[in-house]
Amino acid sequence: MEDKKSLTETEIRTRYITPAITGSGWDLPQVREEFYYFTKGRIVVQGKKATRKEAKKVDYLLYCKPNLPLAVVEAKDNKHNEGDGMQQAVEYAENLDVPFVFTSNGDSFVMHDRTGLLSQVEQTIPLDQFPEPNHLYSVYKQWRGIEEPSEPLVASEYYTDGSGKEPRYYQRIAINRTIEAIAKGQKRVLLVMATGTGKTYTAAQIIWRYWKANKDKQKRILFLADRNILIDQTRVNDFKHFGSAMTKITNRSIDKSYEIYLSLYQAVTGTEEASNIYKQFSPDFFDLIVIDECHRGSAKADSSWREILEYFSSAIQVGLTATPKETKKVSNIDYFGDPIYTYSLKQGIDDGFLAPYKVVRIATDVDTFGWRPDEGMVDDKGEAIEDREYTSKDIDRKLVLPERDQKVAEYITRFLEKTDPYAKSIVFCVDIDHANRMRKALVNLNKERMQENYKYIMQITGDDDEGKRELDNFIDPESRYPVIATTSKLMTTGVDAQTCKVIVLDSNIESMTEFKQIIGRGTRVREDYGKMYFTILDFRNVTKLFSDPDFDGDPVKVLEAKSDEEFDEALNEIDKAEPTDNNNETETEPTQKEIDENGIELPQGLSVVTKKITVSGVPVKIIGERVQFIDSNGKLITESLTDFTKRNILGEYATLHDFLSAWNKAERRSAIIDEIVDRGVPLEDLREQVGYDVDLFDLVLHIAYDKKPIKRRDRAEAVKRSNYLNKYQGKAREVVEALLDKYADTGINSVEDIEVLKVDPFRQYGAPLEIVNWFGGADKYREAVSELDKEIYEGVEV
Structure with a gap:
């Protein structure tokens, strides 16, 4: 008789668990075994090096339908008990939105029920009595409230192009929950998915399944967005398989013979009744409307864009956003209801689908302490300057200091020179005038690069046609130019800049919605182009929003730049810490809310016309010398890099004896260092100060226990x-x-x-x-x- 305890886990799966599953009616295509990795593995940045932690995987994922996983199965060798590994398996099942969990050691199964509909939460099942697919599916339908008439829609399949691409686990959950909500008659649905997690691909799959399941009923669907580039990218990428059934609505004509319509808000609405093209459709023309970036114009109750949704009120309406908007005057949750699924920036970073980031905070003296003119001082036009204290909020909105522009441009230039001069970078400015001045300052500091190609630096704003024409090239990974884009509002959303490595914040951003959108410009991961993380250069203390409870993504680290005299040392520290076609419609710049001088949002379409004064010759310096980190709760900690590291090491190993005991007992010594790094302790960054030839073991002893470092x-x-x-x-x-x-x-x-x-x-x-x-x-x-x-x-x- 075979000794099970001598068999490996793989042998237990092959000889006992898989036959037990397939013997109960599960076909092999319904069984994903061993190599189902559902995350990518979080990206860990140490110095300039970025590596991935181990991705999460399940031993088995069992499907009843191609789009519907029903069970996670965790396998162990026979030296384990049959219930070992259950807690982790349940956690993975919750992540995957799967209702049933099984563990086995080859003797029997332990079943965990997440639906609450079975008689016991956990029970032991003989090896030859594994549940049949139809039994688990019937319990699932009861759990989800799915009735027979709606089952064909729920069971509809994803679009596949034969390449093997399939929705990621969180996209599958978002799609399935939306389809189930529609099947149960829900008319308003909200999905919250962080920028860079594939909202448009998710929308395409939702539309596909709804469209195909109702093909005989000729359902008509509208996809709405507020940027032309979003529509055009969508049409040729995620929506291309709709082919001849799809059209784009322009502001010239309406053809009602199509089934899938893509449109800008601006293309179907206007200030005059005659220009409201959407009214050429009957109110019940569309059966499904999917609204991209629904936190923007469509969220506001009195918005002209909201009028479109209310006109087609009989249609099912699905809102997609990375940043659900909730203010006293604007609420998309009020309109759509609570999100049926949320996949946050933090989750995306933890799973390794989104890029982590480093933050460099730079403070100038005029931003920090303000500026007051000398008595009798005049501006560049020779006009008297009002005698008052000008604060950071005044700079570039009411007060222009050319020397500050120069200082910021110098910092950006030197940072890129010391890291990667061709790293795609977006400089967010206060307004179009500021974006133009920053472009000019950067151009003059990058003469050689500009001689290589005049598009090295481009202003991409709503009023600049040439710059807007270069937007496609900026976001194209294959296109080297433009490298640096100066902008104000136009690039805050809808710009899929997959290889953007630097985000520069030189605007007073106080809206959490806008802040998250801007951060999202850098969150794409493109390992094939060396894009594993990105850097934020913050000149306005905007990253204070990291400590806001509404923010949900922890940065790798926050560095405060040093004074002018120690500028190169600061960049060294940072460096070593580092490792469209705009055709018919007019896109306006200020689609984000304009703020008046009292901080009050103005009605959409209005902006503040403020007289600016320009004062040349005001000396500006970069000040400050501190390092800040974000702790696990998202709060800023102000302390030195050394103190932060020492506190964290001593928190785990209170004495040298404790550390050495753990070190000597470890099967792999390097695992102890890996654990310290995984807790966010930046040992590689510290080693640069001591020397790269020092062992990390000795670095720990030196920092935490005051031992002299020894070279390897x-x-x-x-x-x-x-x-x-x-x-x-x-x-x-x-x-x-x-x-x-x-x-x-x-x-x-x-x-x-x-x-x-x-x-x-x-x-x-x-x-x-x-x-x-x-x-x-x-x-x-x-x-x-x-x-x-x-x-x-x-x-x-x-």
Whole structure:
């Protein structure tokens, strides 16, 4: 008789668990086994290097329908109990919105019911009595309140193009919940999904499933957006499979023979009754309307854009937004109801689908302390300047200081020179005039780059046709130019700048909605273009909004720039911390709310005309010298980098003895360092101050326990001088010496990873299997590496 306890987990799955599942009626296409990774793995930034943490996966994900997963199954080897791993499996099931959870060790199953409809939350089930698909599906329908007439819509399938692309887990949840809400007769639906998580792709799948499930009924669907580039990108990308059934509404003519309509708000509404093209359609013409970025014009109750939604009030209306808007005057939750699903920026970063970010805070003296004119001082026109205190809110709205423009442009230029001169960068300015001045200042500081290509720096604002024509090139990963775009409002939303690596904040942004939208310009990940994270340069203290409870995404770190005299040192610290077609319709710049001098939002379409004074010759300096971090609760902590690191290490290891005990007990020493880094301690950033040739182990001892740091090369040489190497002979000794050299060059991680045997200089000794056999096999080789680890770190005094 077979001894189950001698079998691996894979063997238990193959011989017992999979046959038990398929034997109860689950076809193999309904069973996703072992390699179903539903996250990408959070991106961890240390210095200039960005790596991914391990992605989350389930052993099995069971589907009743192609779009409908019903169960997570966690497998263990037979040395475990059948219920081991249940807590993690339930957590994953909640993430995946899956109702049933099973664990097994090959003897039986333990079933966990999340619906609350079964007699027990958890129960043990014999191996040969795994539930049939139809049984779990019937419980699911009862749980979701799905009745027979609506089942065809709920069971409808996604669009696939044969490439293997399928919705990510959170997109699937958003699509399924929307389709189920529609099937149950809900007329207003709100989805909240962070910028960069694929709202338009999600919308396309919702529309596809609704359209295909009702094909015989000729349903007509309208997709509304407020930027022309959004419509055009959507038409040729996520919506292209609708083909000849789709058209774009312009402000010239209406053809009512199509089924899928794409339109700008501006194309179907206007100030004159005759220009309200949407009224050429009957109120019941559309069956489904999907509204992109619904936090904007359509949210406000008296908006002309809201009139469109109210005119087609009989249609099902689905609102998509990254930032649900709730103010005393504006509420899209009031109109659409509470979100049926939310996927936040923080979740996207944690899952590795969105890029994390670093924040550099730069304070000038005039922004921090304000500015007051000397007695009798005149502006550049020779007119007297009102004698009062001008604050940061006045700068660039009422008071223009050309020297400040110059200082900001210098900082941006030097930052890019020291990091990546061709990193796509967006500079958000107060208004169009400010964007124009920043473009000019940057152009004059980048003469060589401008000679290479005059489009290196472009102003992209609503009033600049040439700049708007370059917007497509800016967001195209294949296009090198433009590199730097100065803007005010036009690029806050709807700009899918996937390779944007730098966001510059030089505008007084106080709206959380606008702030999140701007941050979203950098959240796309493009590993194939080296875009794993992005940097925010904040000149206006806008990043104070990180501490707002409404913000839901923690930055990697926040750095405060140093004074002018220490400018290069500051950039060094930062550097080492780093690793459309606009055709027929007119797009207006101020689609965000305009604010009057008292901070009151003006009605849409109105703006503040403020007289600006320009005063040249006012000296401006960059001041401040502190490092700030965001803690796990999103609150700013003001302390030095060293103090922050020491406090966090001592919080886990109160004494040197505690740390060394954990270090010596660890199967892999590098795992201790990895755990410290995973908790947000920026060891790589600190090592730059001490020296990259210092071991991270010694860095911890130095920062937290006041020990003198030792270089890796010195530790390696100490081992070579000892008698330790005499225990090895021949090629085995050569390999150990090579491991010591590898440690001196790169650290303990590479030594402990057996994959190191596949690279130089080890390849010259032969294949990894041949090398480990010199030590008596793989286990003996691992013992040798563990002993070498111990020898390297020998002699640390407690």
